Amino acid sequence: MKLLKEKVMTEGIVLSNQVLKVDSFLNHQMDPELMREIGGEFARRFAGEKITKVLTIESSGIAPAIMTALELKVPMIFARKHKSLTLKDDILVEKVYSFTKRETNEITVSKKFLSPSDRVLIIDDFLANGEAAFGLARIVEQVGASVAGIGIVIEKSFQPGARLLEEAGYRVDSLVRVAALEDGVVTFVEEPN
Numbered sequence: 622m623k624l625l626k627e628k629v630m631t632e633g634i635v636l637s638n639q640v641l642k643v644d645s646f647l648n649h650q651m652d653p654e655l656m657r658e659i660g661g662e663f664a665r666r667f668a669g670e671k672i673t674k675v676l677t678i679e680s681s682g683i684a685p686a687i688m689t690a691l692e693l694k695v696p697m698i699f700a701r702k703h704k705s706l707t708l709k710d711d712i713l714v715e716k717v718y719s720f721t722k723r724e725t726n727e728i729t730v731s732k733k734f735l736s737p738s739d740r741v742l743i744i745d746d747f748l749a750n751g752e753a754a755f756g757l758a759r760i761v762e763q764v765g766a767s768v769a770g771i772g773i774v775i776e777k778s779f780q781p782g783a784r785l786l787e788e789a790g791y792r793v794d795s796l797v798r799v800a801a802l803e804d805g806v807v808t809f810v811e812e813p814n
């Protein structure tokens with residue numbers, strides 16, 4: 622996605638060889654026009670997959686996920702990282718190790734929003750080791766629903782997440798693929814035109 626690539630190049634801040642900061646359009650301040658384009662692009666890519674729900678994890682996944690769900694005309698659910706007082710019984714729980722926070726969180730989704738007939742599109746802002754995406758996939762599979770695909774805004778292809786998810790049989794579709802974050806510079810994976 623050309624616009625997204627340009628945003629990453631002009632506004633992305635390389636914090637280390639592992640971590641990219643994009644808080645001016647995705648992780649803190651959010652760019653609504655860009656989110657709309659992202660939603661449209663995911664909807665196009667997964668158009669044939671008969672998606673019934675979009676699932677993400679709070680908080681940075683919510684904007685791209687809601688715009689995708691709007692385009693696909695299906696509901697969007699976000700997994701919570703902190704237990705809500707109103708979310709007591711009948712919850713689906715999975716442990717997810719956070720790449721950026723270096724801690725394990727229990728993520729939760731209310732059982733009533735997923736059923737075995739659902740075909741779920743998982744959306745997240747970044748893909749590193751695949752922990753968040755695998756956790757979301759396990760939540761979907763706990764109820765016997767199926768994962769129709771995984772849509773990622775920024776994949777860091779030098780980390781193993783995409784490969785591990787594909788090896789596990791999931792379709793992974795990333796809008797931008799970063800090959801390296803070396804010496805403060807973002808390098809992209811060459812895409813065929």
Ligand code: 5GP
Binds near residue numbers: 648718719721
């Ligand atoms: P994974 O679970 O695939 O190891 O890491 C993905 C999750 O960690 C995403 O939900 C995202 O919030 C966070 N994350 C991983 N790498 C980065 C990064 O380079 N920059 C930012 N801003 N978040 C990241």
